[in-house]
Each structure stands twice: as C-alpha cells, then as structure tokens.
Amino acid sequence: MPAFTPPPLPSDDKRWKIVNGTMRKNGFARHALIETLHTVQSAFGYLDDDSIRFVALSLRVPLSQAYGVVTFYHYFSLKPPGKHTMTICAGTACYIKGSDKLIAAAEKRLGITPGQTTSDGQISLMTARCVGACSRAPVVLCDGAVAGEMATEPMLEQLERWAVE
Ligand code: FES
Numbered sequence: 001m002p003a004f005t006p007p008p009l010p011s012d013d014k015r016w017k018i019v020n021g022t023m024r025k026n027g028f029a030r031h032a033l034i035e036t037l038h039t040v041q042s043a044f045g046y047l048d049d050d051s052i053r054f055v056a057l058s059l060r061v062p063l064s065q066a067y068g069v070v071t072f073y074h075y076f077s078l079k080p081p082g083k084h085t086m087t088i089c090a091g092t093a094c095y096i097k098g099s100d101k102l103i104a105a106a107e108k109r110l111g112i113t114p115g116q117t118t119s120d121g122q123i124s125l126m127t128a129r130c131v132g133a134c135s136r137a138p139v140v141l142c143d144g145a146v147a148g149e150m151a152t153e154p155m156l157e158q159l160e161r162w163a164v165e
Pocket of ligand 1: 130139
C-alpha cells in the first residue's frame with residue numbers, strides 16, 4: 001500500500017498550522033479526531049464544511065463520523081463567527097510576555113469573553129495555546145495573519161478598525 005500523504009492545508013491561514021500540529025503530534029491517528037476538531041473550534045471559532053472535510057481526510061475517518069462528532073457535542077459550533085476574528089495566543093511564551101493583559105483589554109473593549117462574538121457580528125475573540133511563533137511573543141492572529149510583539153494600543157486600534165469595516 002502506498003504511504004499516506006495528508007491533504008494540503010486548505011489555505012495559507014496560519015491557523016491551519018495549529019490544526020495540523022495537533023494531528024501531527026498524534027501521528028495522524030484516528031483517535032485524534034475530537035482533539036483536532038477542538039483545535040479547529042478554538043482557532044476559528046466554529047467548524048465549517050471545509051474544515052470538517054480537511055480533518056476527516058487527514059485522519060482518514062469517514063466524513064459522516066466527523067460530522068457525527070461535531071453535531072453530538074454541544075461544544076462544537078457550526079455557526080460562522082464574527083466577520084473578523086482576533087485570536088490571542090495564551091501559550092506560555094506569550095503569557096510571560098503579557099498576553100493576559102491583551103486578553104483583558106480586548107475583553108473590556110468588546111464586552112465579550114474568548115469564544116464569543118460581539119452582538120453586531122463584527123468581531124469574534126478567541127485564544128490559542130501556541131501558534132508556533134513564540135520568538136515573536138506576545139502574538140495575536142488578526143483574521144489568521146500573525147502579528148508579533150503585540151502591544152495593547154495597536155491591538156485596540158485594530159479592533160476599532162474592525163468595528164466599522
Ligand atoms: S506561546 Fe504564543 S506563539 Fe508560542
């Protein structure tokens with residue numbers, strides 16, 4: 001049997017690397033299904049057709065099984081999050097460099113906690129465990145694009161811009 005080649009990442013959105021990292025850590029074994037879907041949920045705020053298909057293909061589980069898991073657990077959401085997503089890394093390196101302050105400032109500005117979306121649907125706030133850019137801590141992903149050495153002011157300015165665009 002030829003060696004299995006995992007499918008390519010769906011896009012160059014950096015969050016797919018986090019998802020892939022979870023699968024790689026588990027040797028692309030099927031038992032990683034729930035953990036991987038969790039990673040998609042926490043990185044993107046929800047799961048859509050493409051992400052479920054990508055995970056199922058990568059782990060070689062039937063698509064129906066992946067959908068079964070997503071619809072069974074209430075934790076998973078199939079609803080699109082806000083128009084924009086701010087993902088703040090809360091991994092150790094970023095935490096040491098003050099990501100908790102970034103999270104607190106974003107929560108205060110948006111009036112939501114991580115995992116939630118503003119009531120006007122503009123912005124979702126998410127956290128991640130490590131996005132693989134520790135040397136640039138603290139790191140945030142603005143709609144999937146890495147922004148390192150982030151400080152509170154520029155982050156809040158980004159949120160201001162997103163609030164209206
Ligand atoms: S801990 Fe934040 S990028 Fe690694």
